[in-house]
Amino acid sequence: MASSEQIVLQFGPSVAIISARVHTLIIFNISDYYVRRPDQAERVIGTLLGCVLPDGTVDIRNSYAVPHNESSDQVALDIDYHNTMLASHQKVNPKEVIVGWFSTGFGVSGGSALFHEFYSREVTNPVHLTVDTAFRNGKATIKAFVSTNLSLGDQQLAAQFQEIPLDLCMIEAEQIGFDVLKPANVDKLPNDLEGMEVSMEHLLTLIDEIYKYVDDVVEGRVAPHNEIGRFISDTVASLPKLPPHVFDKLMNNSLQDQLLLVYLSSITRTQLSLAEKLNTAAQIL
Template sequence: MPEHAVEKVVVHPLVLLSVVDHFNRIGKVGNQKRVVGVLLGAWHKGVLDVSNCFAVPFDEDDKDLAVWFLDHDYLENMYGMFKKVNARERIVGWYHTGPKLHKNDIAVNELMKRYCSNSVLVIIDAKPRALGLPTEAYISIEEVHDDGTPTSKTFEHVPSEIGAEEAEEVGVEHLLRDIKDTTVGTLSQRITNQVQGLKGLQARLVDVRRYLESVSAGDLPINHQIVYQLQQSIWCGQGPGQWSMGMREDILHLEIALLCHHYDATKQRSVCLQDHHPPT
């Protein structure tokens, strides 16, 4: 299968309903903390359209995360039957109900690459407790370390959204008509949606603050790509002319700290090179 650059993942309502049903069924008969399945769909100009899915038998050892089992024979048989119904839907990745990444996800993703060379992992929270979408999409990449150690596989976040065709929208509205509060006016709904959006933004800013505090305390290594993205977010939000004096000082201190860190790292590399290759 050719390589596809995934810029965005669109998850259909049928996938969400199937995953929640899978999670609820397994929860009644066992004590698994998460369930796993295969995603079906197609690519179109960098957008991955996940339109269907099916469950796969999966088990893992809670004490030893290196011990896990995924029934790939069942996977191949199920995919063969799905292909007879809709040949356009191909294996595009896999899902689990998380709600966060697990240590053995890289190993499971490598197994899924047998069926899709650029497999996408979508974590679908079957019991969302926070605001925002219940989906998080990831792709596997090779991470290059600044200290020169060998590269390692890790996950990179990909934007995701919920999308539906017209027939699916009608079906979802039919399912929600008994849940939706029809007494609430349009203005109230708009205000409620804006408040929820602001709460979601606040939650993301809290995550950013926790990350920066962990880096400052030395608990996490500095990632220059993340710092660059944060700087871009600040600069895109408002121009330098709109910055307050306190904000300018904070940004100046941040840039000075990054410059000092870069200088120290360059000096250490130079010393290491001189130790390994002394002048003749």
């Protein structure tokens, strides 16, 4: 009896990418692209630039938005704009190459496979970065995906997106700016004094938590933790031993310096505004 040929449903070879990491500036840029998008556009897509580290981690360092159109049955990408922007970026940073693409929204959408297919021709195993610019529930959902092909015999059926670990590189100063983006409604960005006030309130909250933890350990309500105790001891030892009146004087001097900077900045803005108006009036006359 002749044996019948079997058709096997199989995935493509597993990708070599281990993880990805993205710098905070990329998230700020993508959020800015989304705010400045055309009125009819529901999302923004663009190119990610960076490099692949020796351990396989994709280091995402730069980005730029690419105009596109998409509907229920087709998508279109401005390839000429993409190539022009890529050439401009590589003149400044020749070591940065295409490592993937980004889109705004929550997770992978319907047209993502077609865009991913285009970037797959630009680079092997591109990373797809999604940024939820709506910040649902005050959380920034940022995910990274790679794609594997699903085929039936010799026929390719679809592309399956698999999430990979993503590390968000962020320093303390960037964390403050990132937290400003999370609320759904922000009237204005805080100035220097307002930002200092928020930071001091947060610092006082942390000090109260430390006080409570130390009291709980002393009273035996909480088991002591050696690493936390060592960290508290090092922190206290690093503080200068100043009398209260000397500390108050230093704080007042620092506050006066801040107020002086705000005053000088206000004068500079006023002078620039007057110069611009005088220049405009001179051109009209």
